[in-house]
Amino acid sequence: MTALLRSRRTHGRAVFLLIGFVGLVVLPAVMSEFRLGLLAKYLCFAIVAVGIDLAWGYGGMLTLGQGLFFGLGGYAMGMFLKLQEAGPDGLPDFMSYNGLEKVPAFWQPFRHAWFALPAVLLIPMGVAAGLGALVFRQRIRGAYFAILTQALAAAFVILLIGQQGYTAGTNGLTNMKTMFGYDLNDPTNQRNVYLAVAVCLAIVYLVARQLVHSRYGRLLIAVRDGEDRVRFLGYNPTVVKVLAFTVSAGMAGLAGALFVPVVGIMSPAALGIVPSLELLIGVAVGGRATLVGAIGGTVLVNYAKTGLSEHFASGWLYFQGALFILVVAFAPKGLAGIRDVIRRRAPAPDMPMTIEPANVLEAVG
Amino acid sequence: MDIYLSQVFTGLSIGSVLLLIALGLTFTFGQMGVINLAHGELIMAGAYTAYMVGGVFGESVSLLVALPVAFALAGTMGLVLERVLIRRLYGRPLDTLLVTWGVSLLLQQVARDIFGAPNVNAKAPEWLGGGVVVAGATLPYARLFIIALVALSVTGIWLYMTRLPQGRRMRAVMQNRQLAAVSGIATQAVDQRTFFIGSGLAGMAGVALTLLGPIGPSLGTAYIVDAFLVVVAGGLGQLRGAVFAAIGLGVIQSLVEFKTQASLAKVLCFVAVVALLQVRPQGLVSVRSRALT
Numbered sequence: 073m074t075a076l077l078r079s080r081r082t083h084g085r086a087v088f089l090l091i092g093f094v095g096l097v098v099l100p101a102v103m104s105e106f107r108l109g110l111l112a113k114y115l116c117f118a119i120v121a122v123g124i125d126l127a128w129g130y131g132g133m134l135t136l137g138q139g140l141f142f143g144l145g146g147y148a149m150g151m152f153l154k155l156q157e158a159g160p161d162g163l164p165d166f167m168s169y170n171g172l173e174k175v176p177a178f179w180q181p182f183r184h185a186w187f188a189l190p191a192v193l194l195i196p197m198g199v200a201a202g203l204g205a206l207v208f209r210q211r212i213r214g215a216y217f218a219i220l221t222q223a224l225a226a227a228f229v230i231l232l233i234g235q236q237g238y239t240a241g242t243n244g245l246t247n248m249k250t251m252f253g254y255d256l257n258d259p260t261n262q263r264n265v266y267l268a269v270a271v272c273l274a275i276v277y278l279v280a281r282q283l284v285h286s287r288y289g290r291l292l293i294a295v296r297d298g299e300d301r302v303r304f305l306g307y308n309p310t311v312v313k314v315l316a317f318t319v320s321a322g323m324a325g326l327a328g329a330l331f332v333p334v335v336g337i338m339s340p341a342a343l344g345i346v347p348s349l350e351l352l353i354g355v356a357v358g359g360r361a362t363l364v365g366a367i368g369g370t371v372l373v374n375y376a377k378t379g380l381s382e383h384f385a386s387g388w389l390y391f392q393g394a395l396f397i398l399v400v401a402f403a404p405k406g407l408a409g410i411r412d413v414i415r416r417r418a419p420a421p422d423m424p425m426t427i428e429p430a431n432v433l434e435a436v437g
Numbered sequence: 438m439d440i441y442l443s444q445v446f447t448g449l450s451i452g453s454v455l456l457l458i459a460l461g462l463t464f465t466f467g468q469m470g471v472i473n474l475a476h477g478e479l480i481m482a483g484a485y486t487a488y489m490v491g492g493v494f495g496e497s498v499s500l501l502v503a504l505p506v507a508f509a510l511a512g513t514m515g516l517v518l519e520r521v522l523i524r525r526l527y528g529r530p531l532d533t534l535l536v537t538w539g540v541s542l543l544l545q546q547v548a549r550d551i552f553g554a555p556n557v558n559a560k561a562p563e564w565l566g567g568g569v570v571v572a573g574a575t576l577p578y579a580r581l582f583i584i585a586l587v588a589l590s591v592t593g594i595w596l597y598m599t600r601l602p603q604g605r606r607m608r609a610v611m612q613n614r615q616l617a618a619v620s621g622i623a624t625q626a627v628d629q630r631t632f633f634i635g636s637g638l639a640g641m642a643g644v645a646l647t648l649l650g651p652i653g654p655s656l657g658t659a660y661i662v663d664a665f666l667v668v669v670a671g672g673l674g675q676l677r678g679a680v681f682a683a684i685g686l687g688v689i690q691s692l693v694e695f696k697t698q699a700s701l702a703k704v705l706c707f708v709a710v711v712a713l714l715q716v717r718p719q720g721l722v723s724v725r726s727r728a729l730t
Contacts, residue, residue, distance in 0.1 A: 206714075210714055223662050
């Protein structure tokens with residue numbers, strides 16, 4: 073038994089190293105600049121997907137507002153780059169169009185890398201921790217939580233669009249050409265950005281994997297399947313849930329920050345309700361509560377999106393709608409479910425139960 | 438003073454529309470645990486019905502024809518949705534949410550392919566032009582009509598729930614499905630009726646919205662989030678809670694919009710709802726129960 077476990081572990085490690093080698097060495101060498109840029113974008117989404125998987129797949133918290141955290145990280149990075157470009161006393165271009173004469177106070181700290189780079193993680197995590205503490209403490213869960221996160225993402229986008237002078241409105245932060253003095257349009261630098269994204273994804277994956285396989289991970293899954301039982305055992309589910317939600321927000325923030333140098337813009341169009349939900353579909357397709365599934369599913373779905381929208385204009389939306397319906401209703405385990413069928417083994421023990429024990433209690437008592 | 442009055446009035450009319458939308462959501466949520474994200478597209482269907490009917494019947498009577506037609510059409514769409522998809526997913530509320538979002542994407546794209554992506558205008562009838570002046574504030578007839586329509590619908594729902602045997606069964610299922618089932622209530626039939634009525638109300642809300650502005654394929658998404666906030670703030674399946682929450686949110690939003698900016702109003706509404714949930718986690722009105730959740 074231990075020999076088998078060890079062999080599976082070395083097996084997994086070999087696969088991880090192989091994928092790492094392909095991702096970091098082979099692909100940058102063979103892919104065109106344009107395709108590599110697209111892949112970098114998908115890997116950013118995959119980082120968000122790992123966070124969603126942590127919160128939703130393992131923790132049962134359906135977060136429909138990951139766009140908010142993605143946006144907070146992205147705007148933090150965007151503000152830093154804009155101010156870098158504008159120089160020590162300069163004003164970002166859109167501010168002068170909007171009649172602002174000096175940089176607003178809340179922008180000022182983002183001049184400094186020592187503030188802006190940690191902020192990319194800390195601001196989304198702070199917001200998530202605050203919201204999570206307020207909501208989970210009151211035992212607000214399930215659909216209520218989903219609705220609240222969605223409303224928050226919607227409000228954030230409306231705020232961004234409304235405060236044009238401070239946030240550049242609908243256009244978002246655009247024209248970010250340099251980072252730390254490097255030209256972002258240069259192919260070599262774009263390749264390095266891709267490598268940075270890929271390395272970040274690997275780190276995020278390892279962190280999530282460590283979390284999920286730790287005692288904490290067991291607790292998180294237990295909270296998902298029977299929050300009240302966990303509470304009766306003497307644990308505090310609020311802390312468990314807030315932690316997972318906060319980590320997932322941090323991942324989304326990191327992804328947003330990486331997204332900025334990859335694409336060169338950060339705008340509300342990438343953050344609203346629809347993009348937040350789009351981030352979920354990759355996780356659903358790949359199989360929730362499997363980290364590899366979340367990453368693979370997200371990359372796959374985004375390739376399908378690009379492919380389909382290149383060929384048929386409205387095809388993608390029909391396809392996406394159908395995908396959501398078919399996958400969630402009829403194949404809730406996603407691609408990971410196919411793997412289970414191929415291996416002919418019992419379903420993974422950590423799939424969400426269809427009826428929460430709490431509901432059974434409610435029905436009985 | 439008169440400017441505040443007209444702001445409150447505007448808030449009242451927005452709150453009424455929200456209420457009409459939220460009623461369907463709160464009943465399906467409270468009774469079946471179903472979050473129907475495609476509800477917004479039923480609003481859109483209602484609005485396009487008004488647009489089509491306006492083309493056929495002429496603008497003077499179109500509104501009165503469109504209301505029942507939209508109710509029936511949206512209600513039927515909801516019924517089909519329930520029978521084909523949602524029924525398979527009872528007990529999996531979060532999955533229902535995602536599946537109905539897929540439905541919503543499909544319906545939006547269908548509308549885009551049929552009616553085109555740009556917004557269209559359904560002409561309001563002549564007799565709703567103008568308004569009545571009260572204490573120096575002009576109250577437009579169109580908004581008064583909406584408020585009256587919603588008041589009438591809510592009264593109707595209230596009578597249905599409290600006076601008719603069907604409504605009694607609905608409340609029974611909402612309070613305790615298993616107990617209702619063993620008492621001989623056909624819970625599936627009750628579910629379908631609730632779904633039909635809730636969806637139909639969304640269709641009527643769509644017709645009402647044509648009086649307030651242009652309509653487009655993504656009309657529903659603009660209102661659905663606010664309507665869900667009403668559901669959360671009002672309490673599951675609670676008619677009274679939904680009324681208070683909808684009017685409260687509508688008025689807060691329109692007053693804040695007036696005092697500061699529209700973009701801050703949404704954020705403040707969200708903050709208000711989260712603050713309310715700190716005091717009353719179950720929403721404004723809740724059924725006392727010993728259940729854990």
